[in-house]
Amino acid sequence: MNPYKEVERLASSVAGRDIRGSFPPEGKGDYAFPLGFLLAREFGKKPEEAAREAAEKLRHPLLAEVKVEGGYVNVFFDRDEFLKSVWEEAVDPNYGRGEGGKAFVIDYSSPNIAKPMHVGHLRSTILGEAVKRILSWRGHRAIGLNYLGDIGTQFGALIVAFKRWVDEERLRKDPIKELLRIYVKFHEEAERDPSLEEEARKEFEKLERGDPENVALWKRFRELSLEGFERIYRRLGVSFDVVVGESDFVEEARKVSRELLEKGMAKIWEEGDKKGAIVADLEGEGLNHPVLLKSDGTTIYLSRDLASLLWRVREFNPDVLLYVVAIEQNLHFRQLFTVAKKLGVDRELVHLAFGMVHVEGMRLSTRRGQVVFLEDILDTAVNHVREEMMKRGTYSAEDAERVGVSSVVFWMLKAEPKKDVTFRWKDVTSFTGESGPYVQYAYVRAKNILRKAGEANTSPLTPEGEEWEIVKKVALFPLVLEEVEKKYTPHLLARYLLDLSSAFHHFYDHNRVLGDPREPLRLWIVKAVKNVLEIGQELLAMKPPERM
Numbered sequence: 001m002n003p004y005k006e007v008e009r010l011a012s013s014v015a016g017r018d019i020r021g022s023f024p025p026e027g028k029g030d031y032a033f034p035l036g037f038l039l040a041r042e043f044g045k046k047p048e049e050a051a052r053e054a055a056e057k058l059r060h061p062l063l064a065e066v067k068v069e070g071g072y073v074n075v076f077f078d079r080d081e082f083l084k085s086v087w088e089e090a091v092d093p094n095y096g097r098g099e100g101g102k103a104f105v106i107d108y109s110s111p112n113i114a115k116p117m118h119v120g121h122l123r124s125t126i127l128g129e130a131v132k133r134i135l136s137w138r139g140h141r142a143i144g145l146n147y148l149g150d151i152g153t154q155f156g157a158l159i160v161a162f163k164r165w166v167d168e169e170r171l172r173k174d175p176i177k178e179l180l181r182i183y184v185k186f187h188e189e190a191e192r193d194p195s196l197e198e199e200a201r202k203e204f205e206k207l208e209r210g211d212p213e214n215v216a217l218w219k220r221f222r223e224l225s226l227e228g229f230e231r232i233y234r235r236l237g238v239s240f241d242v243v244v245g246e247s248d249f250v251e252e253a254r255k256v257s258r259e260l261l262e263k264g265m266a267k268i269w270e271e272g273d274k275k276g277a278i279v280a281d282l283e284g285e286g287l288n289h290p291v292l293l294k295s296d297g298t299t300i301y302l303s304r305d306l307a308s309l310l311w312r313v314r315e316f317n318p319d320v321l322l323y324v325v326a327i328e329q330n331l332h333f334r335q336l337f338t339v340a341k342k343l344g345v346d347r348e349l350v351h352l353a354f355g356m357v358h359v360e361g362m363r364l365s366t367r368r369g370q371v372v373f374l375e376d377i378l379d380t381a382v383n384h385v386r387e388e389m390m391k392r393g394t395y396s397a398e399d400a401e402r403v404g405v406s407s408v409v410f411w412m413l414k415a416e417p418k419k420d421v422t423f424r425w426k427d428v429t430s431f432t433g434e435s436g437p438y439v440q441y442a443y444v445r446a447k448n449i450l451r452k453a454g455e456a457n458t459s460p461l462t463p464e465g466e467e468w469e470i471v472k473k474v475a476l477f478p479l480v481l482e483e484v485e486k487k488y489t490p491h492l493l494a495r496y497l498l499d500l501s502s503a504f505h506h507f508y509d510h511n512r513v514l515g516d517p518r519e520p521l522r523l524w525i526v527k528a529v530k531n532v533l534e535i536g537q538e539l540l541a542m543k544p545p546e547r548m
């Protein structure tokens, strides 16, 4: 049992409820519980006295000393016992695994076809992949689902553009770029000649009615797009268990819209430009009257999402449905979840909302063609890393790719999901800042030491000074994962890895490992740090390098 968990359990039994510890100020103890505050009323005493009484009950071989500070009970661990309790676990390749047992469907990436994936999708892809990996590690069934935006009026525009301006040669070379070029051209031309918009509407209607030529074109857009997306996924090491598209849910969306109407949860709109549409009645919830089905019978993002949600429940029977989608879609998901609940869906529905991504001053709009191509982002990072490796004389193409791509991944994950992320290349790829390379460099250093150590043995000694600080940090890993698992917050893992790396770099700069009398313990520390950094990288979808 993890020593923190063990002591937490003891404190919980004293408190009479589940409590978590926190970290007291430097020198005041290793872990702390607000037991005095929690028990003051029950004991009919002041917090400090209640804390003193509770402290009496905290007796455990793991505890060397228990001190009262105001309403807090601060504990000092017995270092030998503490080390003993993590000695095997922390160097085990399965360290931090959990026994979860829930099922999750995680909707992530979910780009729109015939358009390049934008940085928002990149964030979704990376965040979703990390959440999926962490949930699986914790023993859950985590199903990754890519829900392609493969329907929408923009296909009308694209068909018009394709018929007029496509260059097959360019299309073969880089399909997504060519589709983007003609899409942008359409919008430029349409500004001068508005009749193009009308034409696009007609083509879209033909597509909806199943016109063979347009359907064939649409299929081609879809395939070409998927090819383009796969390139990125391969480079990132991302994979999905299921790929579906909005177009798979058109029929069901019509049905469920009509069902809502029959059940009195939706109504027919009677005025203005929505006249004749079926709208959900969410007035009572303060979520307006979103359209489900237009008067001409065409479905909409919301009704397709609803149909697809119901399908996910039937098909995978998950406990939790997770949607890793930009914060701007907040209203959409509130509407979606509210309607689903009305229909009796009794699963946990979570919109894991994330903020914007800025890439060094660039603004993004597909319509105007100002797109940051994701491959360019990855390439830029790799180039920066290559330069640094050249300087250090450690360059290899494989490692530059691993560290460069991982630096982008880490940068995305380091930020709390709801906060914006800004890419400044110097920071992203720095070997010394709070970056991916900094973590990976700690890992590489640990590996180098272990390589040199060969078969040398480890054995426990009472940890001192910086040794003790690292031992404690290593033991925190399962607690961090537990927290990330509960709140879907991989940034806590990223920050923990930074913290551990920084402690390790510092330790190694100031302490000899090989040849020191304390080598048997220090070597174990290096092994444990390497193990945690290795698992941590895997869980964050980073790729461990050999040399840096």
Ligand code: ARG
Binding pocket: 107, 110, 111, 112, 147, 148, 149, 305, 323, 325
């Ligand atoms: N394709 C959508 C977009 O790019 C994201 C889809 C997210 N998933 C969902 N089930 N709505 O904005």
